[in-house]
Structures are given as C-alpha cells and as structure tokens.
Amino acid sequence: MESSPVLPKQAAQVGLAVDVVAFAMHAGELQVLLVKRGELPHAKVWALPGGFVQSGEELHEAALRELRTETTVTLEPRHLEQFYTFGEIGRDPRGRIVSVAHLAVLPHGAAKVEAGGHTVGAAWHSAHTPPPLAFDHQQILSRAIGRLQLRLEYANLALEFLPETFTLPELQVVYEAIGNRKLDKRNFRKRLLSLGILTPSGERRSGVGRPAQLYRKAKNVRVAAL
Incomplete structure (x- = not known):
C-alpha cells in the first residue's frame, strides 16, 4: 500500500496571502480603497486590504473576505481577477509571504467605507497619487493600474465603472481617469461608437443645453476573459 504523499523536508515554509486593489470612480477621479493597519508591522500606515488565505479557502474567496472584513464593503465587485503574484524575498518582515494580488472594480456609487477587522481606518484615495503604503503595496498598486490601462485596450472594463x-462624456471621464491623460472628444466619440459595444438606451438626460443621449452596454458585450 502506497503511503500518502507528503512535502519533502527541504520544502520552503511559505505563507500564502491575498491583496486586493479595489478601484472605483469618485468625482471624476480613479480612486483606490486603502486601509490603515492596526497592527505591526507597519502599524497606522495605509495599505491595500488583504491577509492570509485560510485552509480550504479558494483565493477569490479569501480576497472577497478580506475586502469585506477590513473595509465593511458589502457590495459585490463588478469585476474581480487575479493579476499578479508577488513573492520577493524580504517583502514582508514576518517571513516568506507570497501574495496573490487581485484587481477589483466596485460598483458606481460605492463610496462609504469603514474600518473593520484589525484595521483602524479605511478610505478612498487617489489611485495615481496615493499616500505612502506599507510593504510593497505601491508596487502592487502600480502594476494594477498598468493592468487596468491594458484592459481598456482589449476589453470593456471601463463600462464596469459606470x-x-x-453619457459618452461620462465614459470619456473614466478612460481619462484610468489613463491619467486627456482625450480628444471627437476622436473618442467616433472610436467608441465604431466598436459596437454601446447601444442607445432611448433616454436622454436633461441639463444645461441639449439633453444628452444615454447609452448602455450592448447585450452581447462581455468583459474579455483572462
């Protein structure tokens, strides 16, 4: 009878964690959800929501649990994906910790957050100009922004922020906020309407000047798979 497989003695003792880069649009700005740590290391320093994966827990389940526990966010993300694994030696003073980073897009209007779990603060911050971050979280955030910008080019992720x-101007604001640059209004409108990802809703929004045409995501449009 064969014995049960076991890890070799020389196998590294590694902790498995998740970190969540949760984005949303607020007042025309791309913002990221941060928590203020309540424990060492890096106590009272801003960080991405995250923590260790529990036994028998899938990675995406751990990401959602940490997001909800540390920030009291109850809304389901419009989009959640793993985008990179960070395992550099020395990234965490507690030992060898490998973190699977997740990118999340929270629904439009997901503004109110509070500290939970072991955190002492939770707040939205500018994604492009955040405060100093704990561990290697600035590197994680920068890579997440790069991933988000890439997804604008071959997926329809911008639509998940709305x-x-x-309106088309509202959609342009999302593209400009993520890309951190201004776009030509006429060229943007022409390109987006040619992609076939939008359909008129049949409604208009009243305001200053001519009522603006409202659009929605076309029925056959999906956020591109990984």
Whole structure:
C-alpha cells in the first residue's frame, strides 16, 4: 500500500496571502480603497486590504473576505481577477509571504467605507497619487493600474465603472481617469461608437443645453476573459 504523499523536508515554509486593489470612480477621479493597519508591522500606515488565505479557502474567496472584513464593503465587485503574484524575498518582515494580488472594480456609487477587522481606518484615495503604503503595496498598486490601462485596450472594463446608463462624456471621464491623460472628444466619440459595444438606451438626460443621449452596454458585450 502506497503511503500518502507528503512535502519533502527541504520544502520552503511559505505563507500564502491575498491583496486586493479595489478601484472605483469618485468625482471624476480613479480612486483606490486603502486601509490603515492596526497592527505591526507597519502599524497606522495605509495599505491595500488583504491577509492570509485560510485552509480550504479558494483565493477569490479569501480576497472577497478580506475586502469585506477590513473595509465593511458589502457590495459585490463588478469585476474581480487575479493579476499578479508577488513573492520577493524580504517583502514582508514576518517571513516568506507570497501574495496573490487581485484587481477589483466596485460598483458606481460605492463610496462609504469603514474600518473593520484589525484595521483602524479605511478610505478612498487617489489611485495615481496615493499616500505612502506599507510593504510593497505601491508596487502592487502600480502594476494594477498598468493592468487596468491594458484592459481598456482589449476589453470593456471601463463600462464596469459606470451605472447602467451613462453619457459618452461620462465614459470619456473614466478612460481619462484610468489613463491619467486627456482625450480628444471627437476622436473618442467616433472610436467608441465604431466598436459596437454601446447601444442607445432611448433616454436622454436633461441639463444645461441639449439633453444628452444615454447609452448602455450592448447585450452581447462581455468583459474579455483572462
């Protein structure tokens, strides 16, 4: 009878963790959800929500649990994906910790957050100009922004930042906020309408000047798979 497989004695003792880079649009700015740590190391320093994976827990389950526990966010992310694994030696003073980073897009209007778990603060911050971050979280955030910018080019992730119906100027604001640069209004409108990812809602939004046409995501459009 064969014995049960076991890890070799020389196998590294490694902790497995998740970190969540949760984005949302607030007042025309791309913002990221941060927590203020309540424990050492890096006590009272801003960080990404995250923590250790529990036994029998899938990675995405751990990411959602940490997000909800540390920030009291109850809304389901519009999008959640693993985007990179960070395992550099010395990234965590507690030992060899490998973190699977997740990118999340929270629904439009997900503004109110509070500290939970072992955190002593939770707040939205500018994604492009955040405060000093604990561990290697600035590197994680920078890579997440790069991933988000890439997803604009071959997926339809920008649409996940908006309510069900929106105007083209509102969609342009999302593209500009993520890319951190201004876009030509006429060229943007022409390109987006040519992609076939939008459909008129049949409604208009009143305001200053001519009522703006409202659009929604076309029925056959999906955020591109990994």
